[in-house]
Amino acid sequence: MxxxxxxxxxxxxxxxxxxxxxxxxxxxxxxxxxxxxxxxxxxxxxxxxxxxxxxxxxxxxxxxxxxxxxxxxxxxxxxxxxxxxxxxxxxxxxxxxxxxxxxxxxxxxxxxxxxxxLLDILATDIGIDKIKENVIKELKNLKVVSYYGCLVTRPKDVAQFDNVEDPQSMDNLMAATGAKAIDWPFKTVCCGADYGTPRTDIVLKMANDILSMAKDLGADTIAVTCPLCQMNLELRQKDVEKEYGEIYNMPILYFTEVLGLSFGIEPKALGLDKHIVDAMGLLMRKGLI
Amino acid sequence: MKYQVSIFNDLTEFLNEIKDRTGYDLKECYQCGKCTAGCSTCFAMDKTPNQIIRMIQLGMRKEVLESKTIWLCASCETCTTRCPREIDVAKVMNTLRLIAQSCPEEVKISSEVSDVPLMSKIFLWTVKYTGRLYDFGLIALYNNLSGNFFKDMMKGPLMFKKGKLSILPHKVKNIKAIKRIFKRAEELSE
Structure with a gap:
């Protein structure tokens, strides 16, 4: 391929x-x-x-x-x-x-x-069975919510992928790693997209909604496939915490990082040391590195 | 809320303008409000998405084009996905932004949302001159042009330390070809 x-x-x-x-x-x-x-x-x-x-x-x-x-x-x-x-x-x-x-x-x-x-190729063409064959370290203690954001499934006739309102592909991949994939209602809500700079207030509110729901459900991390979602949820997380008086301390991981970790790939080779919210610390606490 | 209908004599003029540009006939909207119910950013809008459509039906061109709403639509496409009349509401919003920008003499964009098109313009400048998004240039230019000189200043060193921000742009080799794309796209859109 x-x-x-x-x-x-x-x-x-x-x-x-x-x-x-x-x-x-x-x-x-x-x-x-x-x-x-x-x-x-x-x-x-x-x-x-x-x-x-x-x-x-x-x-x-x-x-x-x-x-x-x-x-x-x-x-x-x-x-x-x-x-x-x-x-x-x-x-x-x-x-x-x-x-x-x-x-x-x-x-x-x-x-x-x-x-x-890439999410589509991994979930549809490679398939869960082959993903499971590659898992050598089950991420048993990790609780993950899968966050697809807007454009993975929308607009439907452009994306032509997964269920538009309740997608499953990333959840299935996360479950294949042995992690606990938590079902949640914010899979496809918007993170505030490009408004991080011109209207920070909007993004802080929307990011807080998403982070607080993930936290309430006991998630350790939110898995994403969009760099803009990741930025709004992680780079601006300190500002969200300050604005809303909450503590999240939740690294936002790309779904490929979670997969790679379960494949036994070195965390640094996956870039897990590059997060603004400490991902290595979370993985250590969970006994995964 | 009180609205004044601005064009009594020809309600269809604005409807036709939108139909010509988007392919959608907004007369088909029966105001169910589903677009608003699912809208991600309507908490920040001055008019809800279904109100915007209603105002288009009433020919209120200036009021629609000067609304903050059209600049606060995040293009999340939820409205488009759920509309029972299959109107691409997000495309309508995008078209309204394009129309608003094309007539600066007529349409005044509120200062509460004017940084949104400013940000897009700066984003595209960095693409035009480097071929790719140049984050450092984007933030430096935005802070200077918007007057928010210290915006997100503390994030720079953090990103730099993690190797996520470079002072110099990653330029494509054939920048001339990219500049020509911008030039031709502008010429052929006129």
Missing amino acids: KYAYYPGCALHATAIEFDKSTREVCVALDIELQEMEDWNCCGAAAAHMTNELLADSLPAKNLAIASKMGLDITSPCAICINRLKTANKEINESQEIKEKVSQVIEESYDGQVKARL
């Missing part, structure tokens, strides 16, 4: 542990990732808020690179994959958009490269 690997901007910066753990987990599962040469930003929400043609063209440029590699794309980032899938959909549904995008990126792109979320 081989994919063109599109890490996206965050994985080379604020989410380096997601990149590290993705690469490690894919090696363990025989998924070959070939990082795309000279990939560019997908434009995220900023592009679609500003110029719709730009919002289709930035992802299309990346899809065209993968097309030349003769491979489909995967990224662990929920936002990147949403933008790539949206561009594909619009290009395939409108000849006018297809032509305009080709003019903008100065090359033709036929809309045929598939973009898939």
